Amino acid sequence: MTAPQPPITFDARPLTDPVDSAAVRAFTSELRARQSTSASTSTIIGIVAASVAGIVVLPIIVTVFLSLASASGSPGIAVIPLVLIGLVLVAVVLMIWLGVRNAQATRYRLSRFAQANGMSYEARIADPPLPGMIFSLGRSRQSTDLIRGTRPRFVEFGNYQYTVQSGKNSTTYRWGYVAVKLDVPLPNIVLDANGNNSFGSNLPASFEKEQRLSLEGDFDRYFTLYCPAGYERDALYLFTPDIMARFIDNAAQLDVEIVDDWLFLYTQRKVSTLDPATWAWLFGAVGALLTKFDQWARWRDERLLAENADAVATASVPAPAMNAQLPFAPPVGLLTPPPGVAPQGRRLKRSTRWLPIVFLIGFALFWFWSRLN
Structure with a gap:
């Protein structure tokens, strides 16, 4: 084992310190200005779903309760469920509002944390171009x-x-x-x-x-x-x-x-x-x-040295002398392979996960056997 490393020091106070609401709002506005103004597909779907619920579903529910009240001759019967529905809607709106506020405060704290430690903050990147x-x-x-x-x-x-x-x-x-x-x-x-x-x-x-x-x-x-x-x-x-x-x-x-x-x-x-x-x-x-x-950083792929040497020899030697001994010393740059990885080392070979496939086949056979009996 290696010797114990000295503790990493960093300023964690922005992660837990109280935040000013006005500062959070200003940061959120700045963040929105930096980001694209186009709404994502999921956002559009959510807006459409909420609109359908508000325009279609709620009036239907209200109409049903009013019809029940009219049929029973007691308007008070419809008041109680309508009040309960109103309270549920208020609770849902409050939860959404609190969730948005907490998300905004979290982004603000992380941004301050990054700034305090000489780093930068980015709220979101779609389809990050990373090879992992x-x-x-x-x-x-x-x-x-x-x-x-x-x-x-x-x-x-x-x-x-x-x-x-x-x-x-x-x-x-x-x-x-x-x-x-x-x-x-x-x-x-x-x-x-x-x-x-x-x-x-x-x-x-x-x-x-x-x-x-x-x-x-x-x-x-x-x-x-x-x-x-x-x-x-x-x-x-x-x-x-x-x-x-x-x-x-x-x-x-x-x-x-x-x-x-x-x-x-x-x-x-x-x-x-x-x-x-x-x-x-x-x-x-x-x-x-x-x-x-x-x-x-000192690692080099020796396979690239052979590939480059062959390429230089092929390009430099006249056709009649292809099989003759090279009349010149190899360039100094070829004594060390260039940075890079030969094609066969760039990606691991993947295999198939057989356990889920075996499970599905077993489930299908069990279902088929149970149907026959």
Whole structure:
């Protein structure tokens, strides 16, 4: 294990300090001015549904109660349910108003928190252009409450959601993530944290078992590591014992993905929150890992060296001398591979999740058997 890291210091007061209502309103107005004025599809649907309820449903209910009162000869009978309906509507409107107020105050606090710690705040981004495994699934993809820092490297904390349609039903999945920009592209490597799994992996993708790599020490107790076939030696170069210890000590409850020149930390809880303890945990994890990323910048894919050497030789040597010995020394730039990853290392190979399919087949067979008997 590594030596204990010094505690991460940050100003958490804006997360819990009382807020001024006028300041919240001013911030909300400024936020609306910065964002697009076009309403989203879900907003339009909600407005249409509320309008239909107000224009059609409520008059029908009132008419029914008045008819019952007229038939019974006692107008007082209709008054009680109408009053109850009015109270319910008032309660619903009050709850919506309080929810909006709380959401506005939360955004204001997060913005102040980002400002106090030298970071920036963004309320919402639709379809964020990130290469991680969760960012290409479903529809209605959006990141919310993003907090970004640029020193010593770019880091983004955000909440993310997407919706998956299955027949007439739809399910919305929610994640929290931390995105860290790396110096160079690296092979696609996934660390599936064992501590946050229940019945199998909680990741939205599964990978071919042949890509699993066992590392030394206790690392396999905490993570299942996947790397592209043929990149086992490269993964061992990247995950040296000191780096493995950092992940175990600081990120054992987080799933990790390295893809292109990004590192992602995933969790199925909110990352951008008003809880100071959550920020202390995340800042500590990211801070502990950042100190080790400089050595990753030195990694190069040797496969690109061979590809570039072949390309230069093909372009530089006249056709009759293709098979002759090169009459010149290779350029100095070719002695070290350029930054990048060969095509076979850029993405892990996915596999099919058979458990849901087996369950559905078993349910169908059981239903068919029960119908026959």
